[in-house]
Amino acid sequence: xxxxxxxxxxxxxxxxxxxxxxxxxxxxxxxxxxxxxxxxxxxxxxxxxxxxxxxxxxxxxxxxxxxxxxxxxxxxxxxxxxxxxxxxxxxxxxxxxxxxxxxxxxxxxxxxxxxxxxxxxxxxxxxxxxxxxxxxxxxxxxxxxxxxxxxxxxxxxxxxxxxxxxxxxxxxxxxxxxxxxxxxxxxxxxxxxxxxxxxxxxxxxxxxxxxxxxxxxxxxxxxxxxxxxxxxxxxxxxxxxxxxxxxxxxxxxxxxxxxxxxxxxxxxxxxxxxxxxxxxxxxxxxxxxxxxxxxxxxxxxxxxxxxxxxxxxxxxxxxxxxxxxxxxxxxxxxxxxxxxxxxxxxxxxxxxxxxxxxxxxxxxxxxxxxxxxxxxxxxxxxxxxxxxxxxxxxxxxxxxxxxxxxxxxxxxxxxxxxxxxxxxxxxxxxxxxxxxxxxxxxxxxxxxxxxxxxxxxxxxxxxxxxxxxxxxxxxxxxxxxxxxxxxxxxxxxxxxx
Numbered sequence: 001x002x003x004x005x006x007x008x009x010x011x012x013x014x015x016x017x018x019x020x021x022x023x024x025x026x027x028x029x030x031x032x033x034x035x036x037x038x039x040x041x042x043x044x045x046x047x048x049x050x051x052x053x054x055x056x057x058x059x060x061x062x063x064x065x066x067x068x069x070x071x072x073x074x075x076x077x078x079x080x081x082x083x084x085x086x087x088x089x090x091x092x093x094x095x096x097x098x099x100x101x102x103x104x105x106x107x108x109x110x111x112x113x114x115x116x117x118x119x120x121x122x123x124x125x126x127x128x129x130x131x132x133x134x135x136x137x138x139x140x141x142x143x144x145x146x147x148x149x150x151x152x153x154x155x156x157x158x159x160x161x162x163x164x165x166x167x168x169x170x171x172x173x174x175x176x177x178x179x180x181x182x183x184x185x186x187x188x189x190x191x192x193x194x195x196x197x198x199x200x201x202x203x204x205x206x207x208x209x210x211x212x213x214x215x216x217x218x219x220x221x222x223x224x225x226x227x228x229x230x231x232x233x234x235x236x237x238x239x240x241x242x243x244x245x246x247x248x249x250x251x252x253x254x255x256x257x258x259x260x261x262x263x264x265x266x267x268x269x270x271x272x273x274x275x276x277x278x279x280x281x282x283x284x285x286x287x288x289x290x291x292x293x294x295x296x297x298x299x300x301x302x303x304x305x306x307x308x309x310x311x312x313x314x315x316x317x318x319x320x321x322x323x324x325x326x327x328x329x330x331x332x333x334x335x336x337x338x339x340x341x342x343x344x345x346x347x348x349x350x351x352x353x354x355x356x357x358x359x360x361x362x363x364x365x366x367x368x369x370x371x372x373x374x375x376x377x378x379x380x381x382x383x384x385x386x387x388x389x390x391x392x393x394x395x396x397x398x399x400x401x402x403x404x405x406x407x408x409x410x411x412x413x414x415x416x417x418x419x420x421x422x423x424x425x426x427x428x429x430x431x432x433x434x435x436x437x438x439x440x441x442x443x444x445x446x447x448x449x450x451x452x453x454x455x456x457x458x459x460x461x462x463x464x465x466x467x468x469x470x471x472x473x474x475x476x477x478x479x480x481x482x483x484x485x486x487x488x489x490x491x492x493x494x495x496x497x
Contacts, residue, residue: 010038011384017141018109018387029139029155039467055087099399100126103186103196105176105341107131108140109383110370111202112158113390114397119167122398128170128194130186132203135226136160136171141383143229144250148257156226176203179345181363198365198397201342201353202390205335205371205381210245214307220329223254235328236261243267243316243326245304247274249411251332255296258330266297266324268316273300278411278422282437283444283460290418337372337379352379357403359393369393376406384410408474419463424448424456424473436489447489452479452496 010024011017019025024038056070057063060083063076070084102118102125104111115129131137138156145151164171174188179199186194207222209215221232236242240263244255247269259265269276273284274291291298307329308315316324337352348354348362352374359367359375369389371381380386385407392402410423426435426448433455436447443461447454447469454477457469465488472482479496486493 009387010040012038017139018384029142056084057087059083059085099197099397100124101195101197102127102200102397103194103198104129104200104202105186106202106204106370106372107133107137107171108202108204108370108386109158110204110386110390110393111200112137113387114200114202114369114394115169116167117391117394118398119169121395121400125398126170127168128172129164130172130174130176130188130194132173132175133225133227134173138226140224143223143226144253144257146226147223147229147232147254148260150260153226176341179341179366181345181366184365196365198367200393200397201361201366201368201372202370202393203338203341203372205337207331208334208336209331210304210333212304212307214309214313215331217307217309217313218311219309219313219327220307220331222331223250224335232258232328232330233261236263237327238262239264240327241266241325242328242330243324244330244332245316246332246334247271247298247300248277248332248334249275251330252291254330254332258328259294259296263328266299266326267291268302268304268318268324269298269300270303271300274298275420275422278420278426279458279460280426280435280437280446282439283420283446283458286439286442286444286460287418287420335371335381337374339372342368342372350374350377357405358396358401359389359404360396367393367397375404378406380407380409382407382409382411410470419459419461421459421463421466421469422457423470424454425450426456426458429455434495436491438489445488447485447492449479449492449495453477454479454482 010019012028017028024035026035056065056067058074058077058079060074060077060079063074064087065071070081072081073079104115107129111129115127118125118127137158139158142151142156146153146156174190174192176186177189178187184196186196186199207224219235222228223232242258242263243266244251245268247267251267252274255265255267273279273281274287275284279287288298303319304316305319306317307313308317308323313326313329315326316329339349339353342349342353347366353361353368353372355361355368355373355375359369361368370386373389388407389404392404395402408424426446429450433448433450438445445465446458448456454472457473459465468485472485479492
């Protein structure tokens, strides 16, 4: 019989961390938010299907006898008919049969969740988790807090070695070099080969390095791994002049962390405002003013021409001729999916590895989850999506069933003690998009509607409407259905009429 397994999970509305448990944690291990900032986040999967046949199994010796009714006595051990029960065999369709070895590439949240869910579904499958990094899996979301000195390195770990031992999951430090789809083998850089019946690609993304002269000088860094954070910390000194290239989420969080370490920080953004993916210009202007009050130098609408210096970076030269002194330059210019392995072995790849709702790639034996995959034209790059995709991929890889429905792009963050919430599509899709904005008492709220449907929302400062706005966007409600928001957004009622 098919049984539905509801994984009880909770999502931190501030940073996106997902907690697995019967109750939300008292505080978020990533951003420190208290339990009031957690909301239910549920993804439903079903156990591997079983097929009832006209077979009977002896409860004593497990002998199987075919027939419409059990035999009078077991021919092997002599047990009576009353000791036979209907034999329930695992489904033997191509999708579920012979899944004995599962290999997962990548030990981020997608890979870790996939491994945990696969083991929860099936106790006998052999699971191997391969990580490019030498350390045990850790919370990548917490790297900026580690950089700021708020948490210790030991606090970053998702699981310790004892967990892998108990779960009977083999954890390997190594890098996959090639995938042989015909032979179903993964070859690691050290020559070791791993056979698989199912393979999950959860090998993430890498920082984008813009083609700027001087990007290879010492002191030009990125922040993606624990090793990157360690190197950055060792490069800091009192009064260090740090320039962060990129005014997105990672750029601002990194700038804040470096400032906490005593660095003099400048942020350079190519767009005309900060957080261009999450905030409209009016809300970004409030953030800009606040950051400048915190003694952080912010320049928007600027283009970098060169990172100057000799072997070591000494400054950032802008196209207008301005040179900003720099002892350290951090590139926070986005990431790109690690799709090279998928391309090499002939999988369908666009921005990322293309997957269907069950997260299978163009090969029925290979799935993908997290930052490496592209679902319905979207590469998410956010924690909740990676967790949900890992859950679905882990279940489907071992013959269970689950679907990834897609998620709205949601961000709620704290940047230098400022609350920000952004969800959905906030930029104009076409002339049918209308953004209703209200700014008062130093706070901002915005609601984006497209053809009478709520498609996006932004809050700055005052977070009281978070749940209402999140529900309206996630459910795709019409403006007529959100009367509880009319008083907060003048003009919304007229749109409904």
